[in-house]
Amino acid sequence: MKNYSKLIVIFLIFFISAGEFFISCKNNGINDANTEMNEAFDQKSDCLDSSIDISEFSESGDNTQQEDFYTGAFCGPNCRQITFRDVGVYKIWENIIVYGEYPTEDIYIIDLTTGQETFITSCKDEEYEGCADATIYKNYIYYFRRNREPPYKQCDLWRYNILTREKEIIHTIRSEYYFGILTDLNANDNYVLWADDRNAEINRYAWELYLLNLSTGEESRLTNGSECMAFDVRMWKNKVVFTERRGGDHEIILYDIEKNTFTNISNNIYDQYQPAIWEDRVVWIDSRTEQSQGVGSYYNPHNPDVYFKQIEGELVAVETEGSIQRNPDIFGNLIVWDDERNDDTPNTYDTHIDLRSEVFVYDISTGEKIMITQYKDKTGGEEPRIWENRIFFLGRDKNNTITLFMYEL
Numbered sequence: 001m002k003n004y005s006k007l008i009v010i011f012l013i014f015f016i017s018a019g020e021f022f023i024s025c026k027n028n029g030i031n032d033a034n035t036e037m038n039e040a041f042d043q044k045s046d047c048l049d050s051s052i053d054i055s056e057f058s059e060s061g062d063n064t065q066q067e068d069f070y071t072g073a074f075c076g077p078n079c080r081q082i083t084f085r086d087v088g089v090y091k092i093w094e095n096i097i098v099y100g101e102y103p104t105e106d107i108y109i110i111d112l113t114t115g116q117e118t119f120i121t122s123c124k125d126e127e128y129e130g131c132a133d134a135t136i137y138k139n140y141i142y143y144f145r146r147n148r149e150p151p152y153k154q155c156d157l158w159r160y161n162i163l164t165r166e167k168e169i170i171h172t173i174r175s176e177y178y179f180g181i182l183t184d185l186n187a188n189d190n191y192v193l194w195a196d197d198r199n200a201e202i203n204r205y206a207w208e209l210y211l212l213n214l215s216t217g218e219e220s221r222l223t224n225g226s227e228c229m230a231f232d233v234r235m236w237k238n239k240v241v242f243t244e245r246r247g248g249d250h251e252i253i254l255y256d257i258e259k260n261t262f263t264n265i266s267n268n269i270y271d272q273y274q275p276a277i278w279e280d281r282v283v284w285i286d287s288r289t290e291q292s293q294g295v296g297s298y299y300n301p302h303n304p305d306v307y308f309k310q311i312e313g314e315l316v317a318v319e320t321e322g323s324i325q326r327n328p329d330i331f332g333n334l335i336v337w338d339d340e341r342n343d344d345t346p347n348t349y350d351t352h353i354d355l356r357s358e359v360f361v362y363d364i365s366t367g368e369k370i371m372i373t374q375y376k377d378k379t380g381g382e383e384p385r386i387w388e389n390r391i392f393f394l395g396r397d398k399n400n401t402i403t404l405f406m407y408e409l
Ligand SMILES: [Ca+2]
Pocket: 249, 250, 251, 252, 266, 267, 268, 269, 270, 271, 272
Protein backbone atom coordinates (compact mmCIF):
# COMPACT_ATOMS: atom_id res chain seq x y z
CA MET A 1 0.00 0.00 0.00
CA LYS A 2 1.18 3.50 -0.78
CA ASN A 3 2.50 5.19 2.29
CA TYR A 4 0.28 8.26 2.02
CA SER A 5 -2.86 6.24 2.37
CA LYS A 6 -1.21 3.93 4.86
CA LEU A 7 -0.38 6.82 7.11
CA ILE A 8 -3.87 8.26 6.91
CA VAL A 9 -5.28 4.89 7.88
CA ILE A 10 -2.79 4.63 10.74
CA PHE A 11 -3.77 7.99 12.17
CA LEU A 12 -7.45 7.25 11.76
CA ILE A 13 -6.94 4.01 13.62
CA PHE A 14 -5.06 5.66 16.44
CA PHE A 15 -7.68 8.37 16.69
CA ILE A 16 -10.46 5.83 16.83
CA SER A 17 -8.71 3.67 19.38
CA ALA A 18 -6.95 6.33 21.45
CA GLY A 19 -9.26 5.93 24.39
CA GLU A 20 -9.04 2.18 24.51
CA PHE A 21 -7.10 0.20 27.01
CA PHE A 22 -4.62 -2.24 25.53
CA ILE A 23 -3.34 -4.96 27.77
CA SER A 24 0.19 -6.14 27.37
CA CYS A 25 1.22 -8.74 24.84
CA LYS A 26 3.16 -12.00 24.98
CA ASN A 27 5.97 -11.98 24.96
CA ASN A 28 28.95 -11.17 16.41
CA GLY A 29 30.82 -11.14 13.86
CA ILE A 30 31.05 -7.52 12.70
CA ASN A 31 34.64 -6.44 13.02
CA ASP A 32 35.95 -6.96 9.49
CA ALA A 33 32.93 -5.32 7.96
CA ASN A 34 33.43 -2.41 10.33
CA THR A 35 36.93 -1.81 9.05
CA GLU A 36 35.61 -1.64 5.51
CA MET A 37 32.91 0.78 6.61
CA ASN A 38 35.47 3.04 8.21
CA GLU A 39 37.54 3.02 5.07
CA ALA A 40 34.46 3.89 3.07
CA PHE A 41 33.93 6.93 5.27
CA ASP A 42 37.54 8.01 4.91
CA GLN A 43 37.36 7.71 1.16
CA LYS A 44 34.20 9.66 0.59
CA SER A 45 35.95 12.32 -1.45
CA ASP A 46 36.80 9.62 -4.00
CA CYS A 47 33.23 8.49 -4.45
CA LEU A 48 32.69 10.08 -7.81
CA ASP A 49 35.16 7.57 -9.18
CA SER A 50 33.23 4.60 -7.83
CA SER A 51 31.38 1.89 -9.58
CA ILE A 52 28.41 3.52 -11.26
CA ASP A 53 28.68 5.57 -14.43
CA ILE A 54 25.54 7.67 -14.65
CA SER A 55 25.69 7.54 -18.43
CA GLU A 56 24.92 3.83 -18.19
CA PHE A 57 21.57 4.41 -16.56
CA SER A 58 18.65 3.68 -18.81
CA GLU A 59 14.99 2.98 -18.49
CA SER A 60 13.65 -0.16 -20.12
CA GLY A 61 12.18 0.81 -23.46
CA ASP A 62 12.72 4.52 -22.98
CA ASN A 63 16.12 6.12 -22.90
CA THR A 64 14.98 9.55 -23.98
CA GLN A 65 15.54 11.16 -20.59
CA GLN A 66 18.90 9.56 -20.05
CA GLU A 67 20.90 12.78 -19.95
CA ASP A 68 18.52 14.34 -17.47
CA PHE A 69 19.34 12.31 -14.36
CA TYR A 70 19.67 14.92 -11.70
CA THR A 71 22.68 15.20 -9.45
CA GLY A 72 20.46 17.03 -7.00
CA ALA A 73 21.32 20.55 -5.85
CA PHE A 74 20.15 19.55 -2.38
CA CYS A 75 22.48 16.59 -2.01
CA GLY A 76 25.75 17.49 -3.69
CA PRO A 77 28.05 15.89 -6.25
CA ASN A 78 28.17 12.45 -4.59
CA CYS A 79 24.44 12.19 -5.08
CA ARG A 80 22.35 11.32 -8.11
CA GLN A 81 18.84 10.47 -9.15
CA ILE A 82 18.48 6.79 -10.10
CA THR A 83 15.00 6.61 -11.68
CA PHE A 84 12.51 9.02 -13.24
CA ARG A 85 9.42 7.39 -11.78
CA ASP A 86 7.47 8.53 -8.73
CA VAL A 87 8.68 6.08 -6.06
CA GLY A 88 6.55 4.96 -3.13
CA VAL A 89 8.03 2.13 -1.07
CA TYR A 90 11.45 0.72 -1.91
CA LYS A 91 13.86 -1.96 -0.66
CA ILE A 92 17.47 -2.89 -1.41
CA TRP A 93 19.50 -6.07 -1.63
CA GLU A 94 23.12 -5.58 -2.64
CA ASN A 95 22.99 -3.96 -6.10
CA ILE A 96 19.27 -4.34 -6.74
CA ILE A 97 16.51 -1.95 -5.69
CA VAL A 98 12.85 -2.90 -5.91
CA TYR A 99 10.20 -0.22 -5.71
CA GLY A 100 6.50 0.41 -6.18
CA GLU A 101 5.56 3.29 -8.43
CA TYR A 102 3.09 5.88 -7.20
CA PRO A 103 0.13 5.86 -7.75
CA THR A 104 -0.02 2.75 -9.99
CA GLU A 105 1.78 0.51 -7.42
CA ASP A 106 3.47 -1.15 -10.44
CA ILE A 107 6.71 -2.82 -9.41
CA TYR A 108 10.14 -2.21 -10.95
CA ILE A 109 13.71 -3.15 -10.14
CA ILE A 110 16.86 -1.14 -10.78
CA ASP A 111 20.15 -2.98 -11.20
CA LEU A 112 22.80 -0.56 -9.96
CA THR A 113 25.61 -2.47 -11.67
CA THR A 114 24.15 -1.91 -15.14
CA GLY A 115 21.69 0.93 -14.58
CA GLN A 116 19.02 -1.25 -16.14
CA GLU A 117 15.49 -0.65 -14.91
CA THR A 118 13.13 -3.59 -15.36
CA PHE A 119 9.35 -3.73 -15.14
CA ILE A 120 8.24 -6.62 -12.91
CA THR A 121 4.47 -6.45 -12.77
CA SER A 122 1.50 -4.20 -13.17
CA CYS A 123 -0.82 -4.16 -10.19
CA LYS A 124 -4.26 -3.28 -11.49
CA ASP A 125 -5.90 -5.52 -14.09
CA GLU A 126 -9.04 -7.61 -14.48
CA GLU A 127 -7.97 -10.00 -11.76
CA TYR A 128 -6.19 -7.73 -9.30
CA GLU A 129 -7.06 -4.47 -7.60
CA GLY A 130 -3.51 -3.51 -6.58
CA CYS A 131 -0.23 -4.52 -4.95
CA ALA A 132 1.22 -4.26 -1.46
CA ASP A 133 4.87 -3.37 -0.75
CA ALA A 134 7.39 -5.49 -2.62
CA THR A 135 10.59 -6.79 -1.09
CA ILE A 136 13.81 -8.35 -2.33
CA TYR A 137 16.01 -11.11 -0.98
CA LYS A 138 18.97 -12.28 -3.06
CA ASN A 139 17.60 -13.16 -6.53
CA TYR A 140 13.94 -13.09 -5.57
CA ILE A 141 11.32 -10.35 -5.51
CA TYR A 142 8.22 -10.96 -3.38
CA TYR A 143 4.99 -8.99 -3.57
CA PHE A 144 1.32 -9.35 -2.69
CA ARG A 145 -1.45 -8.60 -5.16
CA ARG A 146 -4.97 -7.90 -3.88
CA ASN A 147 -7.63 -9.84 -5.77
CA ARG A 148 -10.71 -8.02 -7.06
CA GLU A 149 -13.09 -10.91 -6.30
CA PRO A 150 -14.05 -11.14 -3.56
CA PRO A 151 -12.99 -7.53 -3.06
CA TYR A 152 -10.07 -7.09 -0.72
CA LYS A 153 -10.62 -10.46 0.93
CA GLN A 154 -7.93 -12.43 -0.86
CA CYS A 155 -4.29 -11.67 -1.68
CA ASP A 156 -1.81 -13.74 -3.66
CA LEU A 157 1.86 -13.76 -2.73
CA TRP A 158 4.00 -13.73 -5.90
CA ARG A 159 7.66 -14.54 -6.30
CA TYR A 160 9.70 -13.22 -9.23
CA ASN A 161 13.05 -14.79 -10.09
CA ILE A 162 15.42 -12.05 -11.25
CA LEU A 163 17.68 -14.50 -13.10
CA THR A 164 15.01 -16.37 -15.07
CA ARG A 165 12.42 -13.56 -15.12
CA GLU A 166 9.77 -16.12 -14.18
CA LYS A 167 7.04 -15.34 -11.68
CA GLU A 168 4.63 -17.55 -9.80
CA ILE A 169 2.07 -17.48 -7.01
CA ILE A 170 3.55 -19.20 -3.94
CA HIS A 171 0.85 -18.52 -1.33
CA THR A 172 -2.68 -17.16 -0.97
CA ILE A 173 -4.18 -15.55 2.11
CA ARG A 174 -7.79 -14.80 2.87
CA SER A 175 -9.72 -12.71 5.35
CA GLU A 176 -13.33 -12.96 6.41
CA TYR A 177 -13.35 -9.19 6.25
CA TYR A 178 -10.88 -7.38 4.01
CA PHE A 179 -7.20 -6.51 3.85
CA GLY A 180 -6.99 -2.84 4.76
CA ILE A 181 -3.30 -3.06 5.63
CA LEU A 182 -0.94 -5.68 4.28
CA THR A 183 2.60 -4.48 4.62
CA ASP A 184 6.18 -4.87 5.84
CA LEU A 185 6.97 -7.83 3.59
CA ASN A 186 10.39 -9.39 4.33
CA ALA A 187 12.12 -12.57 3.17
CA ASN A 188 15.17 -14.73 3.82
CA ASP A 189 16.34 -18.13 2.52
CA ASN A 190 13.61 -20.04 4.35
CA TYR A 191 10.80 -17.67 5.25
CA VAL A 192 8.59 -14.82 4.11
CA LEU A 193 7.24 -12.51 6.80
CA TRP A 194 4.65 -9.75 6.79
CA ALA A 195 2.01 -7.90 8.83
CA ASP A 196 -1.66 -7.87 7.93
CA ASP A 197 -5.02 -7.01 9.44
CA ARG A 198 -7.07 -10.00 8.31
CA ASN A 199 -8.70 -10.14 11.78
CA ALA A 200 -9.25 -6.40 11.97
CA GLU A 201 -12.99 -6.60 12.37
CA ILE A 202 -12.55 -8.74 15.46
CA ASN A 203 -9.64 -6.93 17.00
CA ARG A 204 -10.27 -3.34 16.04
CA TYR A 205 -7.62 -2.90 13.38
CA ALA A 206 -4.92 -5.06 14.94
CA TRP A 207 -2.02 -5.92 12.66
CA GLU A 208 -0.46 -9.30 13.29
CA LEU A 209 2.72 -10.91 12.03
CA TYR A 210 2.64 -13.97 9.79
CA LEU A 211 5.52 -16.22 8.82
CA LEU A 212 5.44 -18.44 5.72
CA ASN A 213 7.80 -21.43 5.71
CA LEU A 214 8.97 -21.63 2.09
CA SER A 215 9.90 -25.30 2.22
CA THR A 216 6.65 -26.56 3.78
CA GLY A 217 4.25 -23.86 2.59
CA GLU A 218 2.99 -23.61 6.16
CA GLU A 219 1.88 -20.21 7.44
CA SER A 220 2.01 -19.39 11.14
CA ARG A 221 0.85 -16.37 13.13
CA LEU A 222 3.51 -14.92 15.42
CA THR A 223 1.56 -12.36 17.41
CA ASN A 224 -1.65 -12.48 19.40
CA GLY A 225 -3.89 -9.92 17.78
CA SER A 226 -6.44 -9.86 20.55
CA GLU A 227 -3.88 -8.24 22.81
CA CYS A 228 -1.45 -6.24 20.67
CA MET A 229 -0.69 -4.60 17.38
CA ALA A 230 2.55 -5.30 15.52
CA PHE A 231 4.00 -3.20 12.69
CA ASP A 232 7.24 -1.57 11.39
CA VAL A 233 8.58 -5.05 10.66
CA ARG A 234 12.19 -5.54 9.52
CA MET A 235 14.17 -8.76 9.14
CA TRP A 236 17.89 -9.53 8.89
CA LYS A 237 18.78 -13.20 8.48
CA ASN A 238 16.85 -15.03 11.21
CA LYS A 239 16.18 -11.99 13.38
CA VAL A 240 13.05 -9.87 13.16
CA VAL A 241 12.39 -6.54 14.82
CA PHE A 242 9.04 -4.81 15.01
CA THR A 243 7.08 -2.21 16.91
CA GLU A 244 4.46 -3.52 19.29
CA ARG A 245 1.83 -1.37 20.92
CA ARG A 246 1.27 -2.72 24.39
CA GLY A 247 -0.18 -1.36 27.63
CA GLY A 248 -0.42 2.19 26.31
CA ASP A 249 3.12 2.59 24.94
CA HIS A 250 5.21 1.15 22.14
CA GLU A 251 8.18 -1.21 22.42
CA ILE A 252 10.82 -2.64 20.08
CA ILE A 253 10.46 -6.42 20.03
CA LEU A 254 13.07 -8.84 18.70
CA TYR A 255 11.84 -12.16 17.37
CA ASP A 256 14.41 -14.89 16.77
CA ILE A 257 13.00 -17.25 14.13
CA GLU A 258 15.35 -20.14 14.91
CA LYS A 259 14.82 -19.99 18.66
CA ASN A 260 11.16 -18.91 18.42
CA THR A 261 11.73 -16.32 21.17
CA PHE A 262 10.49 -12.77 21.68
CA THR A 263 12.65 -10.21 23.51
CA ASN A 264 11.67 -6.70 24.51
CA ILE A 265 14.69 -4.69 23.30
CA SER A 266 13.57 -1.22 24.40
CA ASN A 267 11.71 -2.06 27.64
CA ASN A 268 10.88 1.54 28.53
CA ILE A 269 7.64 3.18 29.63
CA TYR A 270 7.67 5.69 26.75
CA ASP A 271 7.24 5.14 23.00
CA GLN A 272 9.85 3.38 20.87
CA TYR A 273 9.13 2.64 17.20
CA GLN A 274 10.46 2.31 13.62
CA PRO A 275 13.19 -0.27 14.34
CA ALA A 276 15.78 -1.44 11.82
CA ILE A 277 18.26 -4.30 12.22
CA TRP A 278 21.63 -5.42 10.83
CA GLU A 279 23.25 -8.50 12.36
CA ASP A 280 22.79 -7.98 16.13
CA ARG A 281 22.47 -4.20 15.90
CA VAL A 282 19.13 -2.49 16.30
CA VAL A 283 18.29 1.18 15.80
CA TRP A 284 14.95 2.91 16.42
CA ILE A 285 13.13 6.19 17.10
CA ASP A 286 12.64 6.93 20.80
CA SER A 287 10.24 9.32 22.55
CA ARG A 288 11.62 8.95 26.09
CA THR A 289 12.94 12.50 26.30
CA GLU A 290 9.95 14.29 24.79
CA GLN A 291 7.44 12.21 26.72
CA SER A 292 9.25 12.67 30.01
CA GLN A 293 8.90 16.40 29.35
CA GLY A 294 5.24 16.00 28.42
CA VAL A 295 5.54 17.43 24.91
CA GLY A 296 5.22 14.56 22.41
CA SER A 297 4.59 10.88 21.67
CA TYR A 298 4.35 8.39 18.85
CA TYR A 299 1.01 9.90 17.90
CA ASN A 300 2.20 13.50 17.94
CA PRO A 301 5.98 13.70 17.45
CA HIS A 302 7.63 16.78 18.91
CA ASN A 303 11.24 15.82 19.59
CA PRO A 304 11.84 12.09 19.10
CA ASP A 305 15.46 10.89 18.92
CA VAL A 306 17.54 8.08 17.40
CA TYR A 307 18.66 5.26 19.72
CA PHE A 308 20.84 2.24 19.10
CA LYS A 309 21.55 -0.99 20.92
CA GLN A 310 23.42 -4.18 20.21
CA ILE A 311 21.21 -7.00 21.40
CA GLU A 312 23.58 -7.82 24.27
CA GLY A 313 24.98 -4.30 24.54
CA GLU A 314 24.38 -0.93 26.15
CA LEU A 315 21.76 1.59 25.07
CA VAL A 316 23.27 4.44 23.00
CA ALA A 317 21.60 7.77 22.18
CA VAL A 318 22.77 8.38 18.59
CA GLU A 319 21.00 11.67 17.92
CA THR A 320 19.18 13.78 20.51
CA GLU A 321 19.04 17.07 18.62
CA GLY A 322 15.90 19.01 19.52
CA SER A 323 13.87 18.46 16.34
CA ILE A 324 12.05 15.46 14.91
CA GLN A 325 14.14 12.48 13.81
CA ARG A 326 12.48 9.60 11.92
CA ASN A 327 13.02 6.59 9.63
CA PRO A 328 16.34 5.14 10.82
CA ASP A 329 18.21 2.37 9.02
CA ILE A 330 21.48 0.58 9.77
CA PHE A 331 24.18 -1.34 7.89
CA GLY A 332 27.51 -2.20 9.50
CA ASN A 333 28.69 0.77 11.52
CA LEU A 334 26.51 3.23 9.67
CA ILE A 335 23.15 4.57 10.82
CA VAL A 336 20.98 6.86 8.69
CA TRP A 337 17.81 8.78 9.48
CA ASP A 338 15.86 11.86 8.39
CA ASP A 339 15.79 14.95 10.55
CA GLU A 340 13.66 18.13 10.52
CA ARG A 341 16.18 20.50 12.12
CA ASN A 342 16.19 22.81 9.09
CA ASP A 343 12.44 22.79 8.56
CA ASP A 344 10.51 25.89 9.64
CA THR A 345 8.40 23.54 11.81
CA PRO A 346 11.14 21.33 13.30
CA ASN A 347 8.89 20.05 16.10
CA THR A 348 5.78 19.42 14.03
CA TYR A 349 5.38 16.33 11.88
CA ASP A 350 3.71 17.78 8.83
CA THR A 351 2.82 15.17 6.21
CA HIS A 352 4.44 12.00 4.99
CA ILE A 353 7.00 12.49 2.18
CA ASP A 354 6.85 16.27 2.39
CA LEU A 355 10.67 16.29 2.04
CA ARG A 356 11.08 18.82 4.85
CA SER A 357 13.95 16.88 6.35
CA GLU A 358 17.68 16.33 5.98
CA VAL A 359 19.26 12.92 5.67
CA PHE A 360 22.04 12.17 8.16
CA VAL A 361 24.56 9.35 8.40
CA TYR A 362 26.43 8.48 11.59
CA ASP A 363 29.41 6.14 12.00
CA ILE A 364 29.16 4.25 15.30
CA SER A 365 32.86 3.44 15.37
CA THR A 366 34.19 6.97 14.82
CA GLY A 367 31.34 9.19 16.01
CA GLU A 368 31.51 11.04 12.69
CA LYS A 369 28.20 12.48 11.52
CA ILE A 370 27.45 13.84 8.04
CA MET A 371 24.40 15.73 6.82
CA ILE A 372 24.11 14.57 3.22
CA THR A 373 21.25 16.79 2.04
CA GLN A 374 20.92 20.58 2.08
CA TYR A 375 17.28 21.44 2.60
CA LYS A 376 16.51 24.24 0.18
CA ASP A 377 13.58 25.30 -1.99
CA LYS A 378 11.47 23.20 0.39
CA THR A 379 13.23 20.02 -0.68
CA GLY A 380 15.38 17.70 1.38
CA GLY A 381 15.43 13.93 1.71
CA GLU A 382 13.20 11.42 3.44
CA GLU A 383 13.00 7.71 4.25
CA PRO A 384 16.70 6.85 3.85
CA ARG A 385 18.01 3.31 3.59
CA ILE A 386 21.59 2.17 3.54
CA TRP A 387 23.52 -0.73 1.98
CA GLU A 388 27.27 -0.70 2.52
CA ASN A 389 28.44 2.77 1.47
CA ARG A 390 25.33 3.69 -0.51
CA ILE A 391 22.56 5.75 1.05
CA PHE A 392 19.21 5.89 -0.74
CA PHE A 393 16.38 8.32 -0.04
CA LEU A 394 13.32 9.97 -1.53
CA GLY A 395 13.81 13.45 -2.93
CA ARG A 396 12.26 15.77 -5.49
CA ASP A 397 13.79 15.97 -8.97
CA LYS A 398 13.78 18.97 -11.29
CA ASN A 399 10.52 17.75 -12.88
CA ASN A 400 8.92 17.89 -9.41
CA THR A 401 8.73 14.10 -9.23
CA ILE A 402 9.28 12.51 -5.82
CA THR A 403 11.76 9.85 -6.72
CA LEU A 404 14.80 7.92 -5.59
CA PHE A 405 18.28 9.32 -5.05
CA MET A 406 21.52 7.58 -4.17
CA TYR A 407 24.39 9.13 -2.21
CA GLU A 408 27.73 7.33 -2.17
CA LEU A 409 29.99 7.78 0.82
CA1 LIG B 1 8.16 1.65 25.42
